[in-house]
Ligand SMILES: Nc1nc2c(c(=O)[nH]1)N[C@H]1C(S)=C(S)[C@@H](COP(=O)(O)OP(=O)(O)OC[C@H]3O[C@@H](n4cnc5c(N)ncnc54)[C@H](O)[C@@H]3O)O[C@H]1N2
């Protein structure tokens with residue numbers, strides 16, 4: 001059996017970024033740019049006022065001046081401001097020729113009109129040359145590369161692209177991903193009541209959602225695959241073969257199957273893949289997901305193009321974990337991500353976690369950031385320890401209820417450096433229990449050993465969702481205990 005890092009390397013070595021396609025700006029979110037984007041002009045394109053006030057000649061200083069005109073945003077007035085005069089100006093408007101500073105309206109007062117009927121203003125504070133003016137190109141200079149090929153388009157990037165007028169963009173194509181469930185017991189989610197021996201198909205809906213979401217940031221926003229639902233293959237060679245043929249015919253880049261990859265006499269996926277292509281691995285040292293299978297099919301009748309096939313184990317949690325660990329990085333690489341691997345952070349366990357003596361485990365957990373949760377003493381070590389014994393370095397003091405509440409009161413407000421990421425286990429980790437993936441934003445990397453990792457131990461965690469929706473720790477009484485920068 002190979003390890004997960006080996007499996008990931010094999011998968012990525014068979015995965016190539018897809019070619020470029022042109023999309024409209026409105027479809028760019030979550031995509032990876034396939035070319036550099038230049039600014040065709042400067043921003044601001046003219047010297048622009050930062051304030052509502054008066055455009056002045058700075059050397060004039062404090063005094064009363066006639067207001068010889070107005071410059072408003074969107075209206076270019078060519079009136080020159082000569083020494084001894086000022087012009088009214090609004091935020092974002094072009095600074096008229098002759099003026100070299102802006103005095104905000106708060107530093108002025110209306111003065112009595114002159115005998116000529118011209119409005120006058122008193123400037124109460126002398127301005128320095130350049131004050132409250134954004135020079136031409138100070139935000140973006142003409143010709144600047146504002147985004148580079150390989151960059152992921154997020155929300156701010158959409159704004160940047162719009163700013164420079166890039167409405168047609170070259171991005172990497174989205175991979176086409178087909179999802180197929182297998183098994184005679186697996187029936188449509190709409191089935192009610194279930195017949196004897198039946199279970200509803202959880203994997204297909206879940207894997208379609210996971211592939212469509214991709215990895216451009218939790219909660220959607222593109223970046224995922226174009227998905228195709230292939231339904232459920234019955235446990236016959238003929239039907240399974242027909243479903244794989246449908247994936248080929250639809251020219252998908254990736255086929256994800258679930259179920260039928262372990263050792264049963266109806267586990268037909270591996271033999272079929274072996275007949276039609278090359279199986280690169282069929283068992284991985286991991287929990288859950290041991291029978292994870294990866295194959296490539298070369299489609300002769302389609303110019304020898306390659307289709308990746310991931311045979312995920314049928315247990316829903318195994319499918320979920322395997323998708324994140326090996327399929328998602330492949331989808332990301334196809335979509336142009338330069339670093340498609342899951343991101344790793346460190347987090348401390350909030351409770352003891354038993355280890356598996358045979359396989360390293362990807363333990364589903366919800367990470368949250370904050371001070372030490374009630375009941376755990378402040379961490380004193382940064383040691384990841386796999387021993388079974390009660391090592392004092394990794395075993396926090398569990399404080400009494402009263403002491404815990406005193407500690408909680410003292411945590412108002414907690415210092416920033418007393419906060420860190422905490423990993424809350426999702427409970428029973430059996431691979432059939434999909435509720436163990438509920439609200440999980442990380443897979444904890446629990447080493448293979450005959451022991452227990454104690455509460456307070458620091459472990460590595462792979463992010464499978466963004467942290468923007470992580471839970472907010474609250475102290476007893478409902479008070480938020482997440483601190484801010486001192487003085488904020
Ligand atoms: N003799 C052995 N048996 C098993 C081994 C082994 O090494 N030796 N490995 C076990 C492990 S680990 C896993 S994981 C499973 C994976 O088995 P399969 O991929 O062949 O999956 P199935 O047998 O088809 O189904 C397993 C389980 O999941 C349910 N299932 C399947 N598809 C779906 C679906 N779309 N939605 C919801 N649930 C689904 C299915 O009913 C089974 O309960 O094999 C072990 N066996």
Ligand code: MOO
Pocket residue numbers: 286287288289290291313315317318431432
């Ligand atoms: O690997 Mo299986 O996914 O343990 O249940």
